[in-house]
Amino acid sequence: MSIKSTKINPDKFHISQWKFYVILLALSTFMILPIIFMFSQALKPMDELFLYPPRFLVHKPTMENFGDLMSQTSTTLVPITRYLFNSVIITGSVVLLTCLVSAMAGFALSKKNFMMKKVIFEANIIAMMFVPAAVMIPRYFIIETLGLTDTFLGHILPLLALPVSVFLVKQFVDQIPDSLLDAASIDGANDFVLFRKIIFPMIMPALATVAILAFQLAWNNIETSVIFMNDENLKTFAFYMNTLTSKLENNVAGQGMAAAAGLIMFIPNLIIFIFMQSKVINTMAHSGLK
Template identity: 65%
Template sequence: MSAFHGTKMNPSKFHKSQLKFFVFLIPLAVFMALPIVYVFFHAFKPIDELFAYPPRFFVEKPTWQNFADLFGRANASGVPMSRYLFNSIVITLIVVFLTIIISTMAGYALSKKEFKLKKTIFEINTLALMFVPAAVAIPRYLIIDELGLINNFLVHILPLLAMPIGLFLVKQFIDQIPNELIEAAKLDGASDIHIFTKIIIPLVKPAIATIAILSFQLVWNSVESSTLYVNDEGLKTFSFYMSTLTSQATGNVVAGQGMAAAASLIMFVPNLIIFIVLQSQVMNTMAHSGIK
């Protein structure tokens, strides 16, 4: 039943045999998409609709006021919002890129190389997955202080680079690459760097795309480093800025709601773009990778 229309992602024609899938998929999809639609509508609601009870799903009088407030308020607090946004973008790009390189390299070595402690390293990594992140906050603070990284831009980047879940996923995928493929490349005289860049990376693209999405979320949404390790307002991130908008401490809970709704949308849109760009990678590479 799935044989028609070759390898195209979306078959161009609707066929009766697809109907049974739609019966399941459409209700579930609608169900899952509702909250996302809500985020969009929420950002455009004027203040009376934001606080309407019971909360309304659709916006009746859409307005840009929330966004105007968001950009305007930032100027009053000394540091413009664009500064937070810029910090977040730079940090996110660097972390995502380096995380991918570091985890794929480690995954390759742990999966295809033989050396002592190989198993132990991977087991420690799996155990580290299970530890409450908040519990290491103070010891981590002490180390960062010791390294002199307090109030340093690097503090946003360095602690996030060795991502246990990334190594875990990528190693599982590299395990599935047959050893014969690597042996064959070696016989043809390929160096380790060559094998890594020309064989491993192309073949585990789906895993890389998954890590990219996960680490993107982790950095982009993280407030921890801004709250704990940085005092300089100009070095803090956008997600931190967003979390201050609704916080009780600043005392603008009511006025903050509209801005927070607009900020949620701004926080959310890059996630969406990243996923749409990467998801075609995830879906298509495996099909043509040549591994059987």
């Protein structure tokens, strides 16, 4: 008696998969609720913000909170466009340099042999356990000694030390066959050619993940503005929004503007993750393989 097995096409829906869709739909709905609430809160008029019992969804959406926020920011000595310009330059530099540094470090730690290679990688793993507050004072002394306070490098340099990005790229490079690099070396390719023409194109999914992590770190960062910057013209958009939100939250009339400010800071993170989330999943799938 032969048993016939039914093959399921993963690209098409099958009736036996309904239970998985129900569970995933429930989980995804639960996880997206905070995002929906953030948009709803920013669009609520004043009477709905303080309604009791509170409503989760806005009934009469309005852009009044954003208009009030813009009028509030127009009264500051430093224009909001200056803070935004600083954040764009700093975030762009951090993302590009972090991807480059992580790619080169991952290539060296994975495919090159040199003294203390394992010690350096273990030190990188240990560094992943440190919270930013634990290294705040050493970072300050380094930046102060180098004379980088009140400069853009004072923002950029501390944010380049991202141990998790080196770990992810190194684990991704481990999956590239050594025979491929050996064949290219026999053909006369040096380390620079190997990195530029073989390694770099093949680790783009990992670098997309690194770019997301670096973007979130730099865009939401207020530490460097507080510690290293005395010049108000060099502080970031996140610092300005955080300061403004702290002031508004102490004012009943400022609750809507505070919600609008939080949404403005969140939207760029959401956009970059939506466009690169498939790369993140691919990287996580490879980072733990041996």
